Structure formats: structure tokens, C-alpha cells
Amino acid sequence: AEVKKIAVIAGDGIGPEVVGEAIKVLKKTEELFGYKFELEHGLFGGIAIDEKGTPLPQETLDICKKADAVLLGAVGGPKWDNNPKELRPETGLLGIRKALGLFSNIRPAVVFDCLKDASTLKPEVLEGTDLIVVRELTGGIYFGEKFRREGANGQEAVDTCVYNVQEVERIVRQAFEIAQKRSKRLASVDKANVLETSRLWRETVNRIAPEYPDVELEHVLVDNCAMQLLRRPSSFDVIVTENMFGDILSDEAAMLTGSIGMLSSASLGEGSFGLYEPVHGSAPDIAGQGIANPIATILSVALMFQLTFGYAEAGQVIERAVKSVLDAGHRTGDIAVDKSKAIGTTAMGDLIVAAM
Amino acid sequence: AEVKKIAVIAGDGIGPEVVGEAIKVLKKTEELFGYKFELEHGLFGGIAIDEKGTPLPQETLDICKKADAVLLGAVGGPKWDNNPKELRPETGLLGIRKALGLFSNIRPAVVFDCLKDASTLKPEVLEGTDLIVVRELTGGIYFGEKFRREGANGQEAVDTCVYNVQEVERIVRQAFEIAQKRSKRLASVDKANVLETSRLWRETVNRIAPEYPDVELEHVLVDNCAMQLLRRPSSFDVIVTENMFGDILSDEAAMLTGSIGMLSSASLGEGSFGLYEPVHGSAPDIAGQGIANPIATILSVALMFQLTFGYAEAGQVIERAVKSVLDAGHRTGDIAVDKSKAIGTTAMGDLIVAAM
Ligand SMILES: CC(C)[C@H](C(=O)O)[C@@H](O)C(=O)O
Ligand SMILES: CC(C)[C@H](C(=O)O)[C@@H](O)C(=O)O
Numbered sequence: 001a002e003v004k005k006i007a008v009i010a011g012d013g014i015g016p017e018v019v020g021e022a023i024k025v026l027k028k029t030e031e032l033f034g035y036k037f038e039l040e041h042g043l044f045g046g047i048a049i050d051e052k053g054t055p056l057p058q059e060t061l062d063i064c065k066k067a068d069a070v071l072l073g074a075v076g077g078p079k080w081d082n083n084p085k086e087l088r089p090e091t092g093l094l095g096i097r098k099a100l101g102l103f104s105n106i107r108p109a110v111v112f113d114c115l116k117d118a119s120t121l122k123p124e125v126l127e128g129t130d131l132i133v134v135r136e137l138t139g140g141i142y143f144g145e146k147f148r149r150e151g152a153n154g155q156e157a158v159d160t161c162v163y164n165v166q167e168v169e170r171i172v173r174q175a176f177e178i179a180q181k182r183s184k185r186l187a188s189v190d191k192a193n194v195l196e197t198s199r200l201w202r203e204t205v206n207r208i209a210p211e212y213p214d215v216e217l218e219h220v221l222v223d224n225c226a227m228q229l230l231r232r233p234s235s236f237d238v239i240v241t242e243n244m245f246g247d248i249l250s251d252e253a254a255m256l257t258g259s260i261g262m263l264s265s266a267s268l269g270e271g272s273f274g275l276y277e278p279v280h281g282s283a284p285d286i287a288g289q290g291i292a293n294p295i296a297t298i299l300s301v302a303l304m305f306q307l308t309f310g311y312a313e314a315g316q317v318i319e320r321a322v323k324s325v326l327d328a329g330h331r332t333g334d335i336a337v338d339k340s341k342a343i344g345t346t347a348m349g350d351l352i353v354a355a356m
Numbered sequence: 357a358e359v360k361k362i363a364v365i366a367g368d369g370i371g372p373e374v375v376g377e378a379i380k381v382l383k384k385t386e387e388l389f390g391y392k393f394e395l396e397h398g399l400f401g402g403i404a405i406d407e408k409g410t411p412l413p414q415e416t417l418d419i420c421k422k423a424d425a426v427l428l429g430a431v432g433g434p435k436w437d438n439n440p441k442e443l444r445p446e447t448g449l450l451g452i453r454k455a456l457g458l459f460s461n462i463r464p465a466v467v468f469d470c471l472k473d474a475s476t477l478k479p480e481v482l483e484g485t486d487l488i489v490v491r492e493l494t495g496g497i498y499f500g501e502k503f504r505r506e507g508a509n510g511q512e513a514v515d516t517c518v519y520n521v522q523e524v525e526r527i528v529r530q531a532f533e534i535a536q537k538r539s540k541r542l543a544s545v546d547k548a549n550v551l552e553t554s555r556l557w558r559e560t561v562n563r564i565a566p567e568y569p570d571v572e573l574e575h576v577l578v579d580n581c582a583m584q585l586l587r588r589p590s591s592f593d594v595i596v597t598e599n600m601f602g603d604i605l606s607d608e609a610a611m612l613t614g615s616i617g618m619l620s621s622a623s624l625g626e627g628s629f630g631l632y633e634p635v636h637g638s639a640p641d642i643a644g645q646g647i648a649n650p651i652a653t654i655l656s657v658a659l660m661f662q663l664t665f666g667y668a669e670a671g672q673v674i675e676r677a678v679k680s681v682l683d684a685g686h687r688t689g690d691i692a693v694d695k696s697k698a699i700g701t702t703a704m705g706d707l708i709v710a711a712m
Contacts, residue, residue: 088549090550120478120481120586121586122478125476144514151518153521153522155520155521156519157553157555157556159516160514161497163512164509164510164512164513166509193446194446194497195502196503196504197514197515200504222604227611230586230612247547247579251579252582252608
């Protein structure tokens with residue numbers, strides 16, 4: 001088989017531990033399906049700040065650029081939280097998104113059977129919730145000009161939110177296409193009653209919509225969406241929105257499933273290239289203890305197989321293996337009801353590999 | 357007693373119906389406490405567009421400016437949704453906030469006993485939830501420069517988010533003061549890892565904090581706050597945040613209580629002047645049927661008594677009357693379990709007046 005290059009960025013906290021298990025899964029698919037993966041490791045985030053003096057070393061960026069896909073663990077931790085901006089892990093995260101042109105962040109929010117009760121929502125409300133938030137990732141207020149200036153009333157700070165038609169079009173088209181492959185419902189979220197960028201967004205969505213006549217489109221104001229996610233989560237299929245709103249709503253959606261520790265995500269650019277990572281963070285409090293749950297990272301590999309490599313079958317094999325291990329009752333500490341029976345990171349990884 | 361002037365803006369949809377009941381409550385307090393209210397009515401929102409060609413007629417603004425407080429029903433409806441910007445009810449809403457200097461929006465999110473089960477959250481998670489969102493209301497991306505321009509990649513839209521130190525200070529001080537009168541916990545919400553306005557916000561909060569040593573302060577990133585509201589709603593006391601984040605989070609917080617139809621809000625400026633309104637909208641679908649729930653508007657009067665007039669006792673009398681009517685099992689359709697026993701708007705208003 002063709003060799004696929006994967007840039008592996010373990011990052012900080014529990015990152016290296018969970019990525020280690022995902023790599024075992026990758027290797028297992030080489031054995032099972034005859035795939036060939038070439039892994040190249042890069043420093044990123046806090047560890048890169050410590051070792052290279054910058055959260056995103058050029059070397060790491062080069063490794064990513066030469067790769068077909070990136071597997072990321074997690075970045076950040078209290079150690080770097082009070083650093084100046086250019087020495088903060090988040091700056092690396094924003095930098096890598098921009099440098100790799102990852103304009104689309106795909107966050108599936110699904111409910112895992114074994115975690116049904118972990119949600120703070122009533123089970124009957126959650127029933128059937130299976131949605132995807134498609135978040136624009138390289139535009140908007142995240143990347144617009146930001147500065148301080150002296151104003152009439154003392155110092156003031158400015159952030160600029162900018163979107164052009166093309167930026168909106170490409171993310172919205174992708175969302176329509178994802179909706180077409182799912183339940184064919186798309187909710188476009190904006191604040192068109194207040195923001196000019198939202199009005200451009202909504203016009204663009206409406207202009208494109210006729211090209212996807214099989215997709216049922218609704219426009220939802222962001223404040224209303226924050227409410228509707230709580231009231232009727234299962235009625236959403238695909239949600240598409242701009243960068244800042246997507247940051248907030250994708251976290252709300254993930255949390256309401258109760259399965260946040262198990263969710264994977266993809267950040268995509270033009271073509272098939274993508275960066276895959278668990279939704280959860282670097283969890284510095286439990287780092288190095290061998291107790292982190294590797295499932296979200298392992299499922300990020302499944303997503304990589306489906307979205308970047310077109311290895312649909314192998315992706316399903318991973319997903320099914322995860323499900324069977326969970327069905328057999330195995331749990332890491334974070335998802336165990338009886339904590340005394342919880343297994344560790346590597347044990348969970350081994351079980352999933354064995355179940356493949 | 358001193359005559360207090362109240363500008364009454366009934367607005368659209370169910371606005372006139374619910375405001376009508378609130379006025380009955382006002383009159384009852386004149387009788388009980390010897391207060392004197394002078395009510396002056398103004399057109400606003402959709403009805404003002406229809407009758408005066410603008411959502412916020414100068415006449416209405418003058419009435420508000422001469423008043424000690426404003427009581428607002430609700431504005432908007434599908435009829436005006438596709439109007440150009442200057443002929444939309446929201447434009448009036450933003451206009452009145454700015455013109456009256458209402459820089460602070462106070463939204464209590466509490467759980468009504470009789471509505472405990474109306475929430476989509478599990479009762480044990482909701483237990484004890486009683487929080488206030490303090491939202492900055494006249495700054496940020498809502499009021500910054502907005503425009504279109506031709507860019508390298510076609511047309512682009514721009515919104516500008518601006519905050520100066522003074523704007524942040526006054527809202528943050530108010531939030532600290534509210535927290536001091538409550539459980540002394542303040543969560544300041546920002547996106548300081550990305551936005552310059554948020555960094556100014558956080559610096560300002562930290563600079564002011566030592567003046568309120570009895571208040572326990574935490575900084576929460578907006579995406580995390582959207583999650584924590586779901587995970588541990590009862591752990592919040594006062595949340596203070598900028599305009600756009602406040603719009604989203606106050607709606608999320610209101611919805612998770614399950615009591616959104618019963619919640620009141622205050623928008624305050626310098627001094628004691630304030631605008632009071634229910635959190636719910638104009639509900640055009642049930643307008644004119646005499647079935648709308650007037651409780652949120654009646655409780656807005658109680659809030660007006662407490663925050664603007666310093667009529668604390670009368671405010672409590674209203675709140676207690678509402679509680680006793682609910683405890684006796686009376687319900688409007690929106691909160692009735694057995695809809696066949698639901699009572700109408702005026703019946704509910706009459707019962708509350710009688711219970712005072
Ligand atoms: C760390 C932060 C800059 C980042 C963001 O806001 O995009 C994070 O919240 C995320 O969603 O990936
Ligand atoms: C109608 C709209 C402009 C308004 C806002 O966003 O402020 C509303 O959502 C609110 O919260 O009062």
C-alpha cells in the first residue's frame with residue numbers, strides 16, 4: 001500500500017499517553033489491512049516552549065506540511081498560562097491552524113451508551129442526540145487585527161471580526177455536503193440581527209442553499225441556538241457557524257452529551273489533509289499517572305481514516321472495537337461508575353487493539 | 357409619597373397583555389403602600405414602525421428620559437423580520453439601550469419550584485441554582501463600527517469590538533457590588549487567550565478585585581463557561597461578561613433553569629434609572645388570545661421596586677404574592693401540567709393582585 005505520512009504531535013499533559021495508545025491502533029491497522037504509516041514526531045505547545053522557546057517551531061510546521069495528516073494529543077497547562085502571548089500554547093494552536101489552512105473544525109457530539117447517565121441532561125431529552133458542529137476556524141474575530149489605543153475615555157482595546165464571501169462559502173459548502181451524507185438538516189448559526197459579518201454569512205448561506213435542495217436549512221440566532229441545544233439537542237443534525245460562536249457552541253454541545261472525554265475532532269483544509277485530536281484537554285492534574293482515557297484519541301484516528309485517507313472500513317473496525325470493549329464493561333477512571341474497577345491507559349489501548 | 361414616573365412601553369405580540377397585568381400590580385401597590393405612579397405610554401418596536409415609521413420614535417425616547425424607570429413588554433415579530441435594518445424592532449432595542457445609557461443588563465436565572473421539572477437538566481443538577489448574569493450592554497461588537505468593503509477575495513464584512521477601561525470598570529464594579537450582597541462569588545467571563553478586549557477586561561477585573569476582598573473571584577473562559585453552566589449551574593453566583601458573550605450565556609443560563617417564561621430582567625445606567633422587562637419574547641403565535649403568562653412582567657415590577665425605587669418591601673410583597681398563587685396551584689397554559697385547567701392572563705394577574 002501507499003505510504004501515508006502522519007505527523008504526530010503528542011503535546012503536553014496526558015497528550016503523550018493517549019497518543020501512545022492511538023499509535024498502537026495505527027500499527028494494528030498496518031497489520032490487519034496492510035497499510036503503511038510513516039510517523040514523524042514534532043514538538044508543539046508547552047513542551048516546545050520549554051525546549052525550543054516557541055509553541056510552534058518551524059521544524060514542527062515543516063513536519064506537518066510534509067504529512068498527509070496530523071495526529072495531535074493536547075496542549076497547554078498551568079505552567080504556561082501566565083506567559084506572554086507569544087510564549088503561550090494557544091498561540092501555537094492558532095498558528096498551526098492558520099499555517100496549515102485548517103479552515104474547518106468538525107466536532108461530532110454523540111452520546112455514548114455507557115455514558116448516557118453522565119450527562120446533566122435528562123436521558124429522554126438526550127435520546128437520539130447525534131450532531132456535528134462545523135466551525136469556521138481561520139477567520140473572524142480570532143484572526144482580525146487586534147490592538148490597544150488611547151481613546152477619549154482612556155486606554156481601549158480593539159478586536160476586529162472580518163469575513164469575506166469566499167471564506168464563508170467554503171465552510172458553508174462543506175457543511176451542506178456533510179449534511180447531505182447525514183440526516184440532511186443544516187442549522188446555520190449567526191447574529192444577523194446585530195452583526196454585519198453575520199449578515200454577509202446569512203446572505204451567502206441563502207445564495208448557496210438552492211444548490212443543495214435536499215438539505216433542509218434553518219437560520220438560528222446564536223443566543224437562541226445556545227438555548228435550543230439545551231431544549232432539543234436531538235433535533236439538530238449539522239450546525240455550521242463562524243469561529244467565535246463555534247468555539248462556544250461546540251463546547252456546549254459536547255458537554256451536554258455527557259461524553260466529552262470520548263469525543264474526537266477534525267480540522268480540515270482544502271483537499272484531504274486534516275489535523276485530528278481529542279476534544280478534551282491536556283488534563284495536567286492526571287498527567288503521567290497512566291490513568292487517562294485514550295478513547296477520544298483513538299477515535300480521532302478512526303476519523304482520520306474516514307476523512308483523510310478514505311479507509312472507511314478500518315475506521316469502522318476501530319469504532320466497533322471501542323464499542324465492544326465498552327460493552328464488555330471496561331472503563332478508565334473518568335468513565336467508571338465503580339472507580340475501584342477502573343483500568344489504566346495502556347490496558348484500555350491494549351483491549352481495543354485486541355478487539356480489532 | 358413622591359410621584360414616580362414610569363414610561364410604559366407595551367410593544368408587540370403579547371407585550372400589551374402582560375404589561376396590562378403588571379400595571380394592575382403597580383396600582384395595587386399605590387393602594388397598599390400609598391405610592392404614586394404616573395404612567396406615560398410610548399410606542400416602540402414593530403408597532404412604532406407601523407404607526408410612526410421608526411422603531412424608536414423621538415417622542416418615546418423623550419417619555420423614557422423624563423421617567424424614573426421604564427417598563428417594557430416585548431418587541432418584534434415575523435412581520436418585521438425582513439425589514440431593512442433601520443425598520444427593524446431590534447434596531448430600536450439597541451437604540452434605546454444606547455440612548456438611555458443602559459450599560460448593564462441584569463438577568464437573574466432562578467428555578468421556580470413549580471417548574472423544577474420543566475428544565476431539561478436533571479433536578480439534582482439544578483438543585484440550588486440561583487445566579488445572576490451581569491451583561492455589559494452598550495459596548496463591544498454590538499456597537500463598534502460595522503461595514504462592507506472590497507477585499508482581495510471579494511466583498512468582505514467587518515465588525516469591530518471595542519472596550520475602554522472605563523466601560524469595563526463600571527460594569528465590573530457593579531457586578532462586584534451585586535456579588536457582595538449575595539453569596540460573594542463572582543465569575544468574570546472572557547476569552548483572554550484570544551481577544552485583546554478580553555485581555556483588557558481581565559486586567560481591569562484583576563486591578564479592581566482587591567477593593568472587594570470579600571468576593572471570591574474566578575476567571576472563566578467563555579467556551580468553558582458554556583460548559584460549566586451545564587455541569588455545575590448551582591455553583592455560580594454572579595457572572596459578569598461583555599455584551600456578545602452575555603447575550604449567549606444569559607440565554608443559556610435562563611433556559612437551563614426551565615423557568616425562562618418566568619424570568620425578569622433589568623437594564624441599568626448610572627444612578628437609579630432602569631428599564632425592566634421580561635426575558636421572554638413577544639410570542640406572536642399566542643398574541644391576543646389572553647393566554648400569555650404575565651408573571652415575568654409582574655416580577656419585573658418587583659425588580660424595578662428593588663433596584664430603582666428602593667421599595668424593597670413592596671417588591672417582596674409582589675414576589676410573595678406570585679409564589680402563593682403558584683403554590684395554590686394556579687397556572688397559565690405555558691406552565692400548566694394539566695393544560696385543561698390553565699387560567700388566562702387576566703385571571704393570573706387578578707389572583708396575584710388579590711394575594712398581595
Ligand atoms: C485554546 C483556544 C485558543 C481554542 C480556541 O478558542 O479555538 C480552544 O478553545 C479550542 O476550541 O480549540
Ligand atoms: C434582539 C437582540 C438585538 C437582543 C440582543 O442581542 O441584545 C436580544 O437577543 C437580547 O438579548 O436582548
